Amino acid sequence: MAKGYSKKYEVDYEKTFAYVARLTTVRCFLVVVVIRQWSFLQLYVKNEFLHDTLSEEVYMTSSPGIVILLLYVDMIITRNDASGISDLQTYLNQQFDMKILGPIRYILRLEVSDFPDSFYLFQAKYVFDLISRAGLTYCQVASTPLAYNVRVTPHDGFLLDDSTLFRQFVGSLIYLAITRLDIAHAVHIVSQFMVFPRTSHYSVVLHILRYVKGTLLHGLHFSSHSSLALSSYSDANWAGGPYRSSFSHFFAQQKANFGFSIKC
Incomplete structure (x- = not known):
């Protein structure tokens, strides 16, 4: 845990947090990539620190705003020109031990098949x-x-x-x-x-x-001919759902039997 000394006992002492992209964000990302016809590249940072045996204590600190990578980090890089991706790839290779995976094929248990004008996600x-x-x-x-x-x-x-x-x-x-x-x-x-x-x-x-x-x-098919206009739908008759009264009765029984209640 980087800068773990800042954590407070009985507040957040036993908690850890890792930034992980929401999968809905990944889907939106792929839609934009295919519609814009951008180049993209998948890679990850290999880090031996967590997999080595240490014989001494290790301390670390950093200035505010500096991010230290300690885990395997999957990356997807995209841009509207391939040369920009190549320049960034070269820079990252100089800073970290990188593995280039090429076009997106498998990420977060999602499989991706790409075609000239579409993606298929399954x-x-x-x-x-x-x-x-x-x-x-x-x-x-x-x-x-x-x-x-x-x-x-x-x-x-x-x-x-x-x-x-x-x-x-x-x-x-x-x-x-x-x-x-x-x-x-x-x-x-x-x-x-x-x-x-x-x-x-x-x-x-x-x-x-x-x-x-x-x-x-x-699975899902994302075409380059799709629109980026956002549409949303909702269930306007949720209050009239057939299970609402049944659930209320059921939870009332559980409160009587076990001494606790559940809000829904």
């Missing part, structure tokens, strides 16, 4: 690993993210003895929804049951996994 390897972990490699696929006319409530089925796997799969599906907007609604539904998941909720998660197994290569 997570096939991530899906394959997720399906394997769920033990669904040889199962039948589902044709839709949710079963037809499915109605999921907080009361269906029995409480899971161990909810760890359920929460892991839902978290993984939330990450997958970065490039799979077709599962966003289904994932939103199961994510509402993270506190007290039941067998019926777990069945819905398995159904979503069977669907993504059959749509392994689905």
Whole structure:
């Protein structure tokens, strides 16, 4: 931890923080790159400091505004001329031990295929690993993210003895929804049951996994002919959702049974 002496006990003494790009930012970045037809380059900084055995104490300090790199740092450099990228690459090579990865192919578990006038963003390897972990490699696929006319409530089925796997799969599906907007609604539904998941909720998660197994290569296509105009959508009828009253009743029961309440 750089300048760890500035941390205060019982305030932020045990906390660490690392800057990581939001994946929505990565998506927006790729859209701008392909529409502007900019050159780009992926590389990362190799640093041996954290992987070496030290026989002495190490202290460090820096002036305000100076950033010290201590971790592996993935970089994507883009500019409207290739010569500017080349100059920056040369400078970074002189300062750090760099590895040049070339065009973007794989970053933050996102796979990128680039074409002359477009990018295709997908997570096939991530899906394959997720399906394997769920033990669904040889199962039948589902044709839709949710079963037809499915109605999921907080009361269906029995409480899971161990909810760890359920929460892991839902978290993984939330990450997958970065490039799979077709599962966003289904994932939103199961994510509402993270506190007290039941067998019926777990069945819905398995159904979503069977669907993504059959749509392994689905993803996002960014074309250079797209517009940079920003559009947004919202659910104007959220208050009339079919689960609102059920959730209120359910949480009231939990307060009576376990002595705590949950705000939603």
